[in-house]
Amino acid sequence: MKWQITIAGILIFLVIATAFTNNGSKPTPLVFKVPPGWPQPVYDFKQNPVTLQGFELGRKLFYDGRLSKDGNFPCASCHQQFAAFATYDHNLSHGYDNSFTTRNAPALQNLAWQKAFMWDGGINHLDAQPLAPITAPNEMAETVENIIKKLSADAEYRAMFKAAFGSPQITTQRIMQALSQFEVMLVSSNSKYDKVMRGEAQFNLPESLGYAIFKQKCASCHAEPFFTDFSYRNNGMPMDAVLKDEGRMKITGNPSDSLKFKVPSLRNVAVTEPYGHDGRFFFLINVFDHYRKNMVVGPTTDSLLKNKLPLSNYEIGQLTAFLYTLTDTTFLKNPRFAPPNFNNQPPAEHVH
Structure with missing residues (x-):
């Protein structure tokens, strides 16, 4: 494969570099667009403003198997983009050690308008929701303490947390907020x-x-x-x-x-x-x-x-x-929601 250096390629590289390093500057805000005719979201963006760096960090976490005990079950293993971030073709999702969950994984879309989560509404804040599958023994079966240790040992993650939150410190709150910044942007409104x-x-x-x-x-x-x-x-x-x-x-x-x-x-x-x-x-x-x-x-x-x-x-x-x-095929195929660098797409080029 021959590499071609173009102006567009240089610009894409700069976007990626800015997203990941940020050079100590403030994170770049992202505007959450409410579709025409829709009500205002209930998610409190003042408590967790969405930024380019936070979104990219959340996306990386969403697809990272290290959030599970054996590395095989990222959030995306039960929430697949082509199935509107639901589990396609399985009645019950698969979890750690050949376990099965007890429910069908719901689609992750338009979460900014939801006040409660899970099939029974047992979790009342998006920032807290990932803790349930992460710690469930039949899902991701991991502890937050172990996740923090694994991520803290990764220089790229430390740089991304610094770019998103101002310091390289990795905490439970920051992990949850980054995941939320990715998930609230999962808006399906173009069917x-x-x-x-x-x-x-x-x-x-x-x-x-x-x-x-x-x-x-x-x-x-x-x-x-x-x-x-x-x-x-x-x-x-x-x-x-x-x-x-x-x-x-x-x-x-x-x-x-x-x-x-x-x-x-x-x-x-x-x-x-x-x-x-x-x-x-x-x-x-x-x-x-x-x-x-x-x-x-x-x-x-x-x-x-x-x-x-x-x-x-x-x-x-x-x-x-x-x-x-x-x-909504735009939602199902949008490269901004795919795994980082999927199909060589720039991670943030189409984020506004």
Whole structure:
């Protein structure tokens, strides 16, 4: 391979060098852009301002296996970009020592608008969320103390922490804040649906009919623009006999929260299978069949679903066409969210 020195190449090198070394200057602020028509995020950017250096550090950490005990399970092992940062094709994620987690890894998108995390809402701040999978024995199985030791022995990490936070000291808070700076930028807002809402495209007939059915039968829980209302509901999925997952009740201790789980976003739903908190539905048709005929109506089943959800084959076809318009290929393929230097892309060239 022959190297070609160009002005563009020099500029890219300078961007990378600035991102990683910063030469003792203040970090470069990044502007968080709220998509047109969307509400303001709930994440407190004043407490953790997003910077170019912090974002790049967070991205490196997100893809680094050293955050796990044996080096094989970075955050990205359960949250894959091509699956909207969910786990594709596995009902339960894989963890340390051939373990399985007890839930399906949810997609990481539009996190800046979420007040609580995990399927049961058990963690109420994004900066604290990574601690759960990092320390869980069936996930990453590591301690923060060991992570700090491993990262502190790496000169590149020390330089990156200095560039992002002003000193090379590596702490739990700084690791969590850097991860958050990467994750809050994971905004999915450029699907065909979004382009239609902005007047840049039009639905075809099946998509348009499906959108009308969606607004009539689905939007009460999967509210636009996030396609979730962030609430916790029992949608009639019987408890798995092995996992025995009680859902939200595990956090609140309230029997009225039994079998309630967070309403998942339908954004990028075509690429985030399998579905459900335990990944029991491998195809969209399985989800539709659940709602129209397989639900188990119990004491805590959501009142909107007491009579299940009548859906004809025709309606399912149109709904499926609409749900495919929620796939955001820009988000799924954006090099700024890929592993550092993936495909020789400059880490921060497209970060604004």
